[in-house]
Amino acid sequence: MIAIYARISKSDTGSSIENQIGIVKNYLSSEEIMADDIKIFIDDGYSGRCSCRPAFVKMLAGVATGEIKVIAVKDFSRFGRNHLFVSELTEVVFKRLNVRFISVADTYDSYKSNDEMLMAFRSIFNEYYCVDVSNKIKSVLYSKNVSGDYAISKTVYGYKNAYTEIDAEEAEIIKAAFCLVADGNSYSETSRKLNDIYRDKKCNWQASDILRIIKNPEYTGSHVWNKYSSVSYLNKRGLVNDRNLWKIDSDVHEAIVSEELYQKANQNSTKIKSSLKSERHIFSGLTKCMKCRYALSMDKRKMGWLVCTKCAEREQKIIKIDDLYNICIGSIKQEFIKKGITFNYDFENDTQTDKRNFLNNFIKTIYAWADKKIEIYWKFGEE
Numbered sequence: 001m002i003a004i005y006a007r008i009s010k011s012d013t014g015s016s017i018e019n020q021i022g023i024v025k026n027y028l029s030s031e032e033i034m035a036d037d038i039k040i041f042i043d044d045g046y047s048g049r050c051s052c053r054p055a056f057v058k059m060l061a062g063v064a065t066g067e068i069k070v071i072a073v074k075d076f077s078r079f080g081r082n083h084l085f086v087s088e089l090t091e092v093v094f095k096r097l098n099v100r101f102i103s104v105a106d107t108y109d110s111y112k113s114n115d116e117m118l119m120a121f122r123s124i125f126n127e128y129y130c131v132d133v134s135n136k137i138k139s140v141l142y143s144k145n146v147s148g149d150y151a152i153s154k155t156v157y158g159y160k161n162a163y164t165e166i167d168a169e170e171a172e173i174i175k176a177a178f179c180l181v182a183d184g185n186s187y188s189e190t191s192r193k194l195n196d197i198y199r200d201k202k203c204n205w206q207a208s209d210i211l212r213i214i215k216n217p218e219y220t221g222s223h224v225w226n227k228y229s230s231v232s233y234l235n236k237r238g239l240v241n242d243r244n245l246w247k248i249d250s251d252v253h254e255a256i257v258s259e260e261l262y263q264k265a266n267q268n269s270t271k272i273k274s275s276l277k278s279e280r281h282i283f284s285g286l287t288k289c290m291k292c293r294y295a296l297s298m299d300k301r302k303m304g305w306l307v308c309t310k311c312a313e314r315e316q317k318i319i320k321i322d323d324l325y326n327i328c329i330g331s332i333k334q335e336f337i338k339k340g341i342t343f344n345y346d347f348e349n350d351t352q353t354d355k356r357n358f359l360n361n362f363i364k365t366i367y368a369w370a371d372k373k374i375e376i377y378w379k380f381g382e383e
């Protein structure tokens with residue numbers, strides 16, 4: 001089925017609904033992609049900033065059920081003005097479900113997608129990007145301070161000015177981390193000792209941060225690329241490639257630790273089985289402890305459980321990942337049902353990455369605590 005989507009807000013003085021539909025229909029027939037089953041979705045009087053427009057949501061449900069294979073709009077701004085949301089849909093969801101997306105005025109057609117069109121898409125995206133700047137800055141600060149994931153800032157902790165300079169204070173902590181692990185400390189022991197030694201800096205190192213540091217060859221002066229998959233250029237944080245896909249060039253910038261120290265720490269780290277809990281789970285980046293608001297991690301010793309490493313001396317078990325996943329899928333279905341839509345997407349064969357991307361499209365944050373106490377904050381319905 002081909003879906004044509006048209007929207008006009010209360011304050012819009014631009015093109016009318018009829019005008020929008022006319023332009024799209026003309027384009028479809030000129031491209032010979034007319035089909036018998038065209039369905040027109042209209043939101044009259046709704047802002048593009050709102051993602052819970054009734055016809056829009058109905059159309060997305062059609063995408064999720066596999067009914068809709070082509071979506072055409074007059075221009076991107078009709079589709080939505082919350083561009084983080086829109087680009088997640090066009091770049092991740094539609095691509096994954098093989099939905100063709102056409103924006104006539106922007107000459108964007110995902111089937112013909114080439115660099116030029118991508119550029120056009122990005123420039124339009126950038127036009128509205130300012131709206132999201134404050135959130136983006138917040139999330140950068142957040143990811144630096146809390147999760148220790150430095151993807152967005154591009155330069156890893158310890159370096160500054162695109163690796164041309166070493167940050168002396170940070171480098172000292174990095175060196176200390178390598179030495180502690182090389183001496184046989186586990187990741188959690190190392191993080192605890194660092195937090196203690198650098199008490200005045202109010203650090204909050206976690207075992208998973210230490211693991212990420214020890215495993216990062218950039219500290220020996222190497223440049224690592226192809227670390228992140230380009231599925232979504234907005235959400236690099238969520239999509240780290242497998243280590244065997246990383247490309248490493250050595251002696252590119254000044255080293256913080258020697259090759260010997262790096263190797264020694266990494267040899268020891270393979271012996272530390274007990275603290276291998278930093279593996280990314282499908283809720284990575286989404287789940288937080290309801291009590292202390294700290295990110296939840298997956299613990300290999302407590303198979304399949306999300307734990308809060310901050311709340312208790314031993315990790316506090318919060319919830320099983322599978323249980324939480326079922327709860328989330330159930331709630332997403334409920335959200336659709338509230339809008340009069342039955343949701344029949346089959347999740348059985350989804351890979352971990354599929355699941356993570358799917359959840360990321362709908363969920364902003366989940367606060368969880370033991371006994372299935374859960375608060376879910378959605379992306380749809382937000383202003």
Ligand SMILES: [Zn+2]
Nearest residue numbers: 289292308311
């Ligand atoms: Zn906690």
